[in-house]
Amino acid sequence: MTDPVNAFVAGPRARISGRAGGALAGLSFAVKDLFDVAGIPTGGGNHDWAKANPVPERHAWAVQTLLDAGADLVGKTITDEVSLGILGENAFDGTPTNSAAPERVPGGSSSGSAAAVAAGLCDTALGTDTGGSMRVPSSFCGIYGIRPTHGRIDVTGLMPQAPSSDTAGWFARDAATFARVGAVLLGEAPGPLPTKLLIAVDAFAFADPEVAAALQPMVRKLERVVGPAREEIMAPQGLSVWARAQRSLQPVEAWQTFRPWIERHNPRMAFSVAAGLIAGSQVPASERNWAALMREEARARLRHLLPPGTVLCLPTTPFPAPLRGLPMPALQPMRDRITCLCAQGGLTGSPQISIPGATVDGAPVGLSIIGGRGTDASLIALAQAMEAIS
Amino acid sequence: MTDPVNAFVAGPRARISGRAGGALAGLSFAVKDLFDVAGIPTGGGNHDWAKANPVPERHAWAVQTLLDAGADLVGKTITDEVSLGILGENAFDGTPTNSAAPERVPGGSSSGSAAAVAAGLCDTALGTDTGGSMRVPSSFCGIYGIRPTHGRIDVTGLMPQAPSSDTAGWFARDAATFARVGAVLLGEAPGPLPTKLLIAVDAFAFADPEVAAALQPMVRKLERVVGPAREEIMAPQGLSVWARAQRSLQPVEAWQTFRPWIERHNPRMAFSVAAGLIAGSQVPASERNWAALMREEARARLRHLLPPGTVLCLPTTPFPAPLRGLPMPALQPMRDRITCLCAQGGLTGSPQISIPGATVDGAPVGLSIIGGRGTDASLIALAQAMEAIS
Structure with a gap:
């Protein structure tokens, strides 16, 4: 897979096939480079982070959950440095392209995940939101994104920033995919509608x-x-x-x-x-x-x-x-x-x-x-x- | 020339022969990467500095003066980042080896110049001193070094830090070489002795x-x-x-x-x-x-x-x-x-x-x-x- 929008981190692409026959079979997903993928250094958007931290031996909970549900991992995505940024410009990895507005920033810190989904390079992507890092790139790139209830999605294997505010979320281009992924990560079907x-x-x-x-x-x-x-x-x-x-x-x-x-x-x-x-x-x-x-x-x-x-x-x-x-x-x-x-x-x-x-x-x-x-x-x-x- | 002590900046070595027959004929010198050498980016110890600044078209005054006096330039040396550092550890370029005490830092910010002279890779080397950057590596590496009177050595072509304190100096392993270089840069023979x-x-x-x-x-x-x-x-x-x-x-x-x-x-x-x-x-x-x-x-x-x-x-x-x-x-x-x-x-x-x-x-x-x-x-x-x- 090429990377026409500089959404993915440099180096060999992290690729893991999902379990056959799951609820998310046929979907591809990317993960922000704050989530652990076993055997691959977690970059965290800063080139001195991985040198100081061990290569993870287990997938982050959210990664494992999507794989178990049958989605295929297609790569790790650029993040604002140590998730501290809201615009998506990273001095080490460059700025992912906002395919809806290429002259503008994608928003961050879940910049690469949003850019990859917006460009159609994957169906969904995991990101995080501490102070706006799911919501802002959703808005700027024109896609669906969620900051879940704090504590609702297990953040095991996620590089922390401010734990009392840290959350893990996901992006999608359409509401159906957004809901399909949500049902797996939340363990709960959509609904009821508010009144x-x-x-x-x-x-x-x-x-x-x-x-x-x-x-x-x-x-x-x-x-x-x-x-x-x-x-x-x-x-x-x-x-x-x-x-x-x-x-x-x-x-x-x-x-x-x-x-x-x-x-x-x-x-x-x-x-x-x-x-x-x-x-x-x-x-x-x-x-x-x-x-x-x-x-x-x-x-x-x-x-x-x-x-x-x-x-x-x-x-x-x-x-x-x-x-x-x-x-x-x-x-x-x-x-x-x-x-x-x-x-x-x-x-x-x-x-x-x-x-x-x-x-x-x-x-x-x-x-x-x-x-x-x-x-x-x-x-x-x-x-x-x-x-x-x- | 090899670089057994990581004194020189990466890339092609800056080499310029001095004018024939000058007072410093036969001497080799290195320059801290804050001094301009025409046609070579001035790195300043930070990998984002050169990208933002034009390649110099002229040598710094001190470089030109040593070349005119017949000394041969053999390379540009590692400096603490934008000359802000006193120990000689650079996160981009690494730490030059203090050959007098290899398990210890060389001192900075004129770290590479001091390390190159101490290791015998050149006879003298230009450095700078704003808050101690000549004196500290002289002490730590066991060589001669001078912080001249402020304003005495022309700092044209030198990347500034704090102009009211910035000075340019030089290192040597022996007093005779130290004096020979000084006579050229100061435009004055040694003496008189203090009493x-x-x-x-x-x-x-x-x-x-x-x-x-x-x-x-x-x-x-x-x-x-x-x-x-x-x-x-x-x-x-x-x-x-x-x-x-x-x-x-x-x-x-x-x-x-x-x-x-x-x-x-x-x-x-x-x-x-x-x-x-x-x-x-x-x-x-x-x-x-x-x-x-x-x-x-x-x-x-x-x-x-x-x-x-x-x-x-x-x-x-x-x-x-x-x-x-x-x-x-x-x-x-x-x-x-x-x-x-x-x-x-x-x-x-x-x-x-x-x-x-x-x-x-x-x-x-x-x-x-x-x-x-x-x-x-x-x-x-x-x-x-x-x-x-x-």
Whole structure:
């Protein structure tokens, strides 16, 4: 298989046939290079990571589960360095091509998995989402993606970043494949469909007006499935306040995760990645303590908003994918705005899917749907129902 | 020429014959990969630097001057990344071998130049010294090295780091070669010999006792050349206070130097290098202002201590070279202690030579001699006079 979109990591392609006759027979899948595949170094998007870590002897749980269900592994995909990145530009491995908008970034950190699925190089692909790493590339590449309920998908064999926010998810180009893979990984068939729809007006107002407008037909379609929507503020304390809490909690945990490696090996990393880790090392205890309380408030808010049967929709990203190769000072404000629409995932652990179907300036943007914790299968049913009335 | 000590940068060796019949005819020299050599990318110890910078069209002033004097260029040498490092471990190019103590680091950032001279691969080599990058590898590798008076050697064609402290110097294994090269680069013959000797008792007390003891025979030899020594405190405000001032001024300037490159290219760098630059970006104005005043005090102190004819001696480094491959938490306190004995160079701009001749546990340590600004040729004469009575 060639790699026309630079989705796969360099070197011999990891290829393992799935068990014959499983539920996913005939499907091909790729895995983000944070998931262990037995006998192959886990690269983690940083060329000094594998040197310091043993070659895994077992497949990650999610890899093993897809293989057991009959899907065929076709390769490991590029990730933002140690999963710290939201745009998909990797200084070691290059930037996977966003085939829906080739002049733009694919989004990250599950960049290669999203690019491979979007380009049709495989049917599905595993990724991870700590602060938006499934949702953002889903939106930017115009494909389905899920950040499952925190703790729902076993992360054994997955390179950690910030364990209290880390999740494993998957991409697909169509809702049927998305649901088929979900049934295996969740161990639960799609459904039931939600019956109440909320619109996060703070999030829509925060997005570029063109994005909010482009998503309106998808919201109307959602209403046809779920029923008339009610407008709600998702984050009464402020999207930027939730983002601040996430931006305090996540880098602190990431620093705890990577500190032993860094201190022992002084690895090379892109300046922006080092800067993020150093920022994590410098968060004062008072800020961490406040952020932990704000996390509790955010969880309480979503519990209140999302009783069983209720879902909330919002733009996955405030804008379509930025152009490739922009300088750091241009990128940082974009990262910050993205975090304002993604922070609820890491803070609350609620499941969120991003559904493709809108474009701005010819580039995709996704509509996100959030449900209460544990309602992953309902969100997948909703994706199927929406696609059915296209 | 082979490279048994990993002193030279990878790729085709830069080789240029010197002009026939010059003062340095028959000498070979290497240059730290911060100096421009026409037609060859200046690597700067970071693999993303050359990609972002044009191939130089002219030789650096010091390179041209040595070639014009008849010396033959035999290669470009490994440097600590963007000259930010004092130990000589480079995550991209590896660590040059300290042939005097192969299990130990060579010191940096002029690591490859020092290693090449120490191993006899060339007669002399150009390096730079901003915060100790000539003096420390001289001490660790057991060779002669000079940090000239700031501004004395033209730095045209030299990759800058912290311009108010940057200097260009040279190494040699023997005082005669050291003086021969110095006469060309300084444009001045060695001499006159100093007539008064001070011993920096604060610096000797700060060094490991074994180092202070090992250097005593060299101090006695100095007294035979210059006359009986008088004990003096070099830094009444504290060696650590001078170090703090240098550690505030130098990283701030380094951040100013490299910030445009970093912001445009988000280069890969060793974590420790990124951390140093970020620290430079975070120094508050109040600290910078204080450090600038302390620099004035340090300059005033050395002007007072070092009238014409007077020199001051101190241990170049507080210990011999550390072992290779130590983890970051073990290295940082060592870097800090080294800075306490090196800060006067960057702060005051005074010339300093490091003279070999002592060992601790079989590893070299150098004796440093500091003179007033502009007395470089006197220090070189002193090195020759000391060697003559060996």
